[in-house]
Amino acid sequence: MVRVRVPASIANFGPGFDCIGTAVNLYNFIEMEFSDIPKIEVSGEGKGKISLGEDNLVYRAASTILKKVNIEKKLYIRLKNEIPLARGLGSSAACIAGGMIAANLLLGSPFSREEIINFATEMEGHPDNVVAAILGGFTISVKVNDRVLYKKLSMPPDLKFVVAIPEFELKTERARQVIPKNVSLEDAVFNIGRIALLVAGISERDLSVLQVATQDVLHQPYRMSLVPGLEEILEKAPKMGMLGCFLSGAGPSVVGVVLEEKSKETGEFMVGVFKEKGIKSQYVILESCNDGTIIT
Ligand SMILES: Nc1ncnc2c1ncn2[C@@H]1O[C@H](COP(=O)(O)OP(=O)(O)O)[C@@H](O)[C@H]1O
Numbered sequence: 285m286v287r288v289r290v291p292a293s294i295a296n297f298g299p300g301f302d303c304i305g306t307a308v309n310l311y312n313f314i315e316m317e318f319s320d321i322p323k324i325e326v327s328g329e330g331k332g333k334i335s336l337g338e339d340n341l342v343y344r345a346a347s348t349i350l351k352k353v354n355i356e357k358k359l360y361i362r363l364k365n366e367i368p369l370a371r372g373l374g375s376s377a378a379c380i381a382g383g384m385i386a387a388n389l390l391l392g393s394p395f396s397r398e399e400i401i402n403f404a405t406e407m408e409g410h411p412d413n414v415v416a417a418i419l420g421g422f423t424i425s426v427k428v429n430d431r432v433l434y435k436k437l438s439m440p441p442d443l444k445f446v447v448a449i450p451e452f453e454l455k456t457e458r459a460r461q462v463i464p465k466n467v468s469l470e471d472a473v474f475n476i477g478r479i480a481l482l483v484a485g486i487s488e489r490d491l492s493v494l495q496v497a498t499q500d501v502l503h504q505p506y507r508m509s510l511v512p513g514l515e516e517i518l519e520k521a522p523k524m525g526m527l528g529c530f531l532s533g534a535g536p537s538v539v540g541v542v543l544e545e546k547s548k549e550t551g552e553f554m555v556g557v558f559k560e561k562g563i564k565s566q567y568v569i570l571e572s573c574n575d576g577t578i579i580t
């Protein structure tokens with residue numbers, strides 16, 4: 285039997301659509317062993333909702349690895365989930381990364397970490413969440429044909445990520461449909477500069493750039509129609525003393541980047557805005573997780 289812990293991830297981090305992600309300290313735990321019949325048990329998030337069949341995402345990710353080495357065996361998988369589903373905290377990436385890494389361990393690790401990153405990216409469709417979930421920290425990932433080229437930085441340790449999590453689910457697939465296929469040169473330049481500033485700011489520990497460096501015009505404006513309250517939160521965030529504010533992944537959760545003393549106020553503010561829109565939400569105060577998927 286193998287047991288892994290895989291972190292949630294905040295993808296995009298403002299301007300880094302499909303290429304930047306950061307792992308945070310909210311986890312799913314996956315236990316896996318070979319079995320005569322396929323069996324899945326779930327506790328925590330998604331219990332009663334998640335499929336217990338072979339179409340379960342963790343099962344599918346693990347099976348992908350078994351198939352690559354022509355192993356036909358069935359699996360018994362126990363899932364203990366802390367990551368809420370379809371809220372923009374990388375639940376699907378955690379299933380794919382964790383399922384693949386656990387299966388690779390069960391097989392005696394025939395695949396390298398690089399290979400797992402490539403397989404996981406292929407299954408998820410974009411590398412930002414899976415790379416952060418596998419490696420931890422703040423990650424920059426670029427797809428080059430079938431491979432992913434990546435860099436990992438560590439987050440300044442004093443940053444808190446206050447995440448307001450609405451009660452409603454927003455599937456990433458749906459949130460991707462509203463983004464236009466083409467962008468203007470002006471918008472591309474807006475994001476390119478901010479991504480560069482963000483990466484430099486994180487590596488130099490210069491928090492003063494975050495306000496501007498977390499702005500985005502490539503995905504957030506289009507997703508506002510799916511997340512009532514997002515526009516108001518982003519507009520008021522600087523006045524509220526947030527260092528940065530953006531949609532978590534594809535949403536609907538919203539992240540306020542703050543220093544500890546602003547955490548509670550930030551969470552209550554965001555939950556208040558959602559409430560005004562008739563949306564129930566709760567907030568959690570998270571920290572960066574520099575470990576990726578680990579054996580526990
Ligand atoms: N712990 C889990 N076990 C099995 N499937 C899961 C789990 N968590 C998420 N999923 C699958 O992933 C889907 C959500 O993925 P996605 O829309 O990408 O949202 P997220 O932003 O949370 O990654 C769920 O509807 C479910 O099918």
Ligand SMILES: N[C@@H](CCOP(=O)(O)O)C(=O)O
Nearest residue numbers: 295302372373374456533534
């Ligand atoms: N770059 C993707 C990230 C999706 O993250 P998730 O946590 O919502 O799955 C996107 O913005 O579509």
